[in-house]
Amino acid sequence: MNNPHPIDARPLITGDDPAAQAHYQKLVAEYGSPLLVLNRRVLQARFKALQAALPEVDLYYAVKAHPDPEIIKIIDQLGGGFDIASAGEMSLLLDHKVSGRRTIHTHPIKKDQEIRDGLRFGATTFVIDNAHELKKLVPYRSRVGVLLRVSFRSASAIVDLSKKFGCAPDEVADLVQQANALGIHVKGLSFHVGSQCNDASKHVEAITRCHALMQEINTTANKPLSVLDIGGGFPADYALQGLDIDAFCAPIRTALAELPKDWHLIAEPGRYLVAPSVTSVTTVAGKSVRNGFRWYYLDDGIYGSYSGQLFDHATYPLQVFRDGERLPSIIAGPTCDSIDVVAENIAMPELEIGDLLIGHQMGAYTAATKTRFNSIPDARLVVVDHPQERPVLSD
Amino acid sequence: MKHFKETLYDAVCQEFRIDKMYFESKTAHQHLMIFHNAQLGRVMTLDGVVQTTEADEFIYHEMLAHVPIFAHGNAKRVLIVGGGDGGMIREVLKHPVEHVTQVEIDQAVVDMAIEYLPNHSNGAYQDPRLNLVIADGFDFVKQYADSNQPSFDVIISDSTDPIGPGEVLFTDNFYAYAKRCLTPNGIMVTQNGVPFFQQDEIQTTYERMGQQFADMHFYCAPIPTYYGGFMTFAWGTDDLTARTRSADDLQEQFDALNLDTRYYNPEIHQAAFALPQYVKRSFKPES
C-alpha cells in the first residue's frame, strides 16, 4: 500500500467508557451535533490552580483564546481581569458589564479609533512597542498608562509571539525617555514569550532581564516603572500526560520573588485556562473505503472547531468509544475542501455512522479561528458542571 | 455592596457607592446607569464617566446657562445642543427668552431623565417656548446654517466627552456651522472638560473654535464630581464687549429676574473668566 501520509501519532483513547459516552450522547440528544462542551468546573479549577501557582500575579484572561460569553462570565465571577485586543472583545465584555478598569488593551498596533474605543470602554492600560504608537497616544496622555512590550524570542515555544511584536531590550530606555518627553506615563514592561511553552525558562529569562531594565531606568526616572506583565505561554496538556502547573511555575515564582515587593505583577493566560475546559463532540456523518483507507466524514472540521490544527499548530487528542483492530483511517471534516482533514493517517478501530468522536483539550484557539466556509453551522457551545476527570494516557 | 469606579484615568479614579440602581441600559455602543448615592443623590453615568449628579448639577447648569445669557443682555432665542437630562433647559427657561430649541440625539435619554432625574428638568419639558428636536446635533447645525430660519442669540453645547458620542461636537466643522446659526453679536459656550487632567482639550478647542470668533476665551467653575479641580467652559463671540459686562449691568439684570440661583451671581460671573497661569499657557504660551 502506497501511503502518502506520515502516521498521525496523536493520543487516541479507544474502548468502552460508558459513563463518558452516555454523558456526550445525552448532550447530543438534547442540543444536537456538533458541540463544544464547556465544563465550568474545569475552568474554575484551572483558574484557581494558576492563581495558587502564581499567588502574587493578577490574572487577565486573554479573551482571544476563546471569546465566548460563557467563558467571560465564569472568569468574571472568579474575579479575573481581561486582556483585550480589539473593539469586538470590548463589546463582549460590555455585554457582561465588565468594567474597563478590569481590562488591559494588549494589541501593540492600534488605529486612533481603536484607542478612542478603548478609552470609551474604560480601558486605560495600553501596550505599545514603538515610537509611532507612542505618538498616537499623545492626545490621550493624561488618561493612559503604558506598558512597553519587549521581545524575547523563545526557542521552546510552539507559537512564537516575539517575532511580530515587541521592541528589542536595548530600545526600552530610549522609548521610556521619548514617552517622558511626550508626557506619557510608561508604567512598566510586558512580554509574551510565546504560546504553549514546554518549560518556564524563557519566562524566567525575560523576568530577570525586565527586572534589570526597569531597575536601571528607575535609578533616573521621575515616574518609576512598577508594573511587569509576564504575558501568557502557560501550556495545555495536548499529550495527555498530566500537567503540573505548580511545578511549571516554580521557577517563575522564584524569579518574581527577586522583584521589589511593591511592583504590580500581571499575567495574560489564555491557553492554559481554556484548553482543557472545552471538549469537542462530533458525529460520524458518513464513511467510505478509498485506497486502503477508512474515510470518516465528521460534521465539524478544520473550518470549524478544529481550525486550531491549522492556525495554532495544535494536535488535539481524540477519543472514540470503539475497540478492535486498528485500521489506517482518515478523519475528514464536512466541507468540500481537501484541506479539511482532521487526521490524515491514524490507526483507529472501525467506526460506524452515528458514532461520536470526541476531541479533548479543545478550548483554546479552536472556535476562536473558525470560518464561515460552506455556510456550515457552528458547533454549539453548551456549559456543563461535570465532575469527570480529564482523561490522562496511562503509558 | 456595589461601587461605581470612574474609568477616565489610568492612575487615579473616583469611586461612588451604588446605594440603589434605578436604571441601567447597555448596548454594544454605550453603557448608561442611573443610581442613588447617599451623598450625591441620583447619579447618571455614561460609559464609565460621571455625567451629572443631583448634588452638584446646579453649578454646571447655572454657569453654562446664565453666563452667556446675562452677558448677551437681550437673548431671545437660545439653542441647546445635547443636555437631554433637562437641567440646561430648566435654567435657560428662567430667562425671558422667546424660544429655546434643544437638539438631543436620543429621545430615550429625555424620557429616562424625566422619569429618573425629574429634578433636573423640573417640568421644563412642558414649557411652550421649548422646541425639542431629536436629531444629531452636528447634522442639525449643518442644516440650520444653510436654512433661512432665524438665528440664535446664544448657543450652548452641553455635550458628553470628546471621546465617545460627543466627538463631532468638538470638530472644526461643528464650530463653523454653529457660528453661522448665531446672530452677529451671538455667544457660543461649550462644555470643555477639566483642564488639570485634560489640558490638551483647551488647546484643541482654542485652535478650532477660535477660528470662528473674534473673542475666544474660557471661563471656569468647580463641579465636585467632575474630578480634578475646576471645569472650563469655552466662550466664543464676535461681540468684544460681552465678556466684560460691568458688575452693575449684570447685577441689574440679575435682580430684575429675581433668580434663586445657588452658584451663579454677578461676582462669580466676572470672576469665572479669570484663569490660572497653567490654563492660560495651554492656549496662549506667551502668558
Ligand SMILES: Cc1ncc(COP(=O)(O)O)c(C=O)c1O
Ligand atoms: C498579547 C497576548 N497575551 C496573551 C496571549 C495568550 O497566550 P497563551 O494562550 O499562551 O496564554 C496571547 C496569545 O496570542 C497574546 O498575543
